[in-house]
Amino acid sequence: MAERVYAKLVGARLRGQMSYRTSFVLQCVAQAVAQLTELVIILVLFSRISALGGFSVHEVVLMYAIAGTAFGIADMVAGQLDELPTYIRTGTFDVLLLRPLGTLAQMMASDLHLRKIGRVVGGVAALAYALSHNDIAWSPFTALLVVVAPISGAVIFAAIWVVANAVCFWVVDGQELANTVTYGSNAFTSYPTTVYGPWLRRFFAFVIPGAFVAYYPSLALLDRPDPLGGPALLGWISPLVAAAAAVVAGLVWRTAVRHYRGTGS
């Protein structure tokens, strides 16, 4: 029953987004270009250096590609949560509470950003390039990891999005701080974790499990030991980390909604 409602909601939204066709196509293109812009930056940087944090250009592109694809998927599904402060301020959130459906699922379904598909396509293209230019130890396990890593990464990013934006239930103006964590973790995961100093690393790699989005899976794909001394196993447990992150995000969201009192407007 509920599934049919969500399918209808999402379908209506998609038709709405397609109604201004030129704008929609341009937005898709802009998303793909945005994704590849980051690739250009990496390539420009590597035209002047030969290694970054102990990794070659192709290895860094691999990490960026996994992170970029994962972020694109998460942005498409959870990016709508950026609107939460507006929902709270204008009282629209109260309407969601009245309906016999989950608030989080409603928020996500309220405006699936189909144009973000451009970002995913750009990421997958970069991933294909990176895989063909790296010496991957191909086996059924690594092949599976190539598919699983971006999806686990997407779940981790989506969980980050949920937790960061749930803060807006307490701090009405918390949007920009939430952006620090969501878009900041995107920037963080696109480069090897070895690049960052201890404080940034502790926060973005482990408090927020950013290192499990692209860094550790890439090490497993490249069959390289972790320069930071972590066990090889870390490259394979991203799905478990993603599941744990999703549970934490769900709990935080529930607590936040229970705490919610409305703005009275």
Place this chain on the structure above:
Amino acid sequence: MRAYARLALAGFRRYSTYRQAMVAGMATNVVFGLLRMAVLAVAVAPGPIVGYDIATVATYVWLGQGLMSVVVLYADKHLAERIRNGDVVVDLYRPWHLQRALFADDLGRTGYAVLVRLVPPVAFGALFFPFRWPDVSAVPLFVVSTLLAVTVSFGMRFMVNAITFWLLDNRGVHSLYTVTTWLLCGLSVPLTFFPDWAKPILWSTPFPAMLQAPIDVFLEHGSPWPILANQAFWAVTVFVAGHVLLGRAVHKVVVQGG
């Protein structure tokens, strides 16, 4: 002229009311600065890249973090919204020139942004990182360069918004503009890191004039005069182009009764 000065003052006041947003913005700015700083610092650790050593990189990053909010590197949607819902007709009726009025408002915003958006990240960078201060004689040139950067940015944003007169939904143009600006203005990576063949092409677009130009003047990379000339050229060009665009749009506007 007095009216435009008043508008500038109003712009300054309007932005200074959002204090909490300002603090949050500062925190965000610093975190992103740290993330960018980490990558570039590791890149130049083995040795300077085309004249960028660690102090230059730090100055480039923190000045860029500050300037990006002063210059505004994405297209705001205020005018586009007013065009979409028709309110722009009221703006066009008023006894002012719409482009100049919005520019006055933007200069007011700039004044406020210099205080709360430029000074804190630069101070943060200067405190915690090796920093390259310019010679005193370069400071007035930097001020002029920053003003020209704001003018070019305003001119571009005005045009991107004005396209709404023709497209109605111009979110696509907005996103493309933002993406292009971030890559080509020199925010993500210093433009001098680009291959030598690409540099003349980059500098023949209006984008470097918005960010890399004032940074280069501050870092005293080469003579400031060609940089300022490039910026002045683009400031005039985009302003005139916007003026022409608005003129054509006004002829197109149909006020439907009601």
